[in-house]
Amino acid sequence: MIYKSYLAPIDEYSDFAFRLLCQRHGADATCIPLVNSMAIVQGKLSIVDAKEKERNLGVQIVGNDPKIIGKACEIISMEKPFLSWFNLNCGCPSSRTMDSGGGSAMLAYPKKISQALSEMKKKVDKPVSVKIRVKTNRKYTIKLCKELVKTEIDSIILHGRTPKQGYSGKADWELIRAVSSEVDIPIIGNGDIVSLSQGKGYVEDGYCDSFMVGRAAMSNPMLFSDEKPESFDDKIKLLEEYVEIHRKYSEPSVKHVRSKAINFLSGVDWAAKLRNSLSRAKSVVEILTMIEKQAEENP
Ligand SMILES: Cc1cc2nc3c(=O)[nH]c(=O)nc-3n(C[C@H](O)[C@H](O)[C@H](O)COP(=O)(O)O)c2cc1C
Structure with a gap:
């Protein structure tokens, strides 16, 4: 086939x-x-x-x-x-x-x-x-x-x-x-x-x-x-992979990374709360830091 x-x-x-x-x-x-x-x-x-x-x-x-x-x-x-x-x-x-x-x-x-x-x-x-x-x-x-x-x-x-x-x-x-x-x-x-x-x-x-x-x-x-990112670690790894691929060519925009973060983290219960704060992020590093911080607060 x-x-x-x-x-x-x-x-x-x-x-x-x-x-x-x-x-x-x-x-x-x-x-x-x-x-x-x-x-x-x-x-x-x-x-x-x-x-x-x-x-x-x-x-x-x-x-x-x-x-x-x-x-x-x-x-x-x-x-x-x-x-x-x-x-x-x-x-x-x-x-x-x-x-x-x-x-x-x-x-x-x-x-x-x-x-x-x-x-x-x-x-x-x-x-x-x-x-x-x-x-x-x-x-x-x-x-x-x-x-x-x-x-x-x-x-x-x-x-x-x-x-x-x-x-x-x-x-x-x-x-x-x-x-x-x-x-x-x-x-x-x-x-x-x-x-x-x-x-x-x-x-x-x-x-x-x-x-x-x-x-x-x-x-x-x-x-x-046929795989699925189940845990938060799997999901954040995917987001980091996306950023890493992008950076091989150019720095990704906040808008691009924010939309990937929101979608990749769907299913993580505290991620919905993060949406609002992500919309205020000014840089990609800030987005990744906000996510890590939330993850630490919600083990
Ligand atoms: C946010 C969004 C943007 C889309 N943009 C396009 C597009 O630019 N060109 C296109 O042919 N279809 C576009 N589509 C339709 C998808 O390519 C696809 O045909 C549709 O989502 C059905 O497939 P799915 O059930 O797997 O999502 C878009 C769909 C979504 C949800």
């Missing part, structure tokens, strides 16, 4: 150090989240958060103009030739993304998605995929996927929820299975996976060809090797 475990793109969270941490703990592939195609083409944005050491690193493009999307991919592939794959975001349900016609707003325009994917295929010689959510129901989602396959993309990442659902309810894995059986390219299933064995189980049982994990990895990057 050949499959890949993917860390999902997580805007404002899955930075290079977090991706490398997940890679170290077993993730086969990761992805730079939500890169605005227009900003790339206008020269207002360039990708700095990508390191050559990252294995199977993809980049996710967002936009709604096929030519601009293709051009952005061309620019990015020249600037970062080590990127392994390109992805088009047609799943983001946030109003910020949808109001400009990108993300899941694209689901209403299959032709436009196809044009964008064709442009991407033309401009880069790396695998191209699309990340979508369920389009209303099983029938329309299968129809959409069959249409997109015609562009000769390499895979489809399918989150088993509609945009309207946001993150409520459960991902519809039966729908993901139905799409897999009807569509001839690899389907990367996504939604509610909490462990490597659960993801592998979906592959073994024919639900998908590979799988992607988002929220569960935010608090447990070790899940990609």
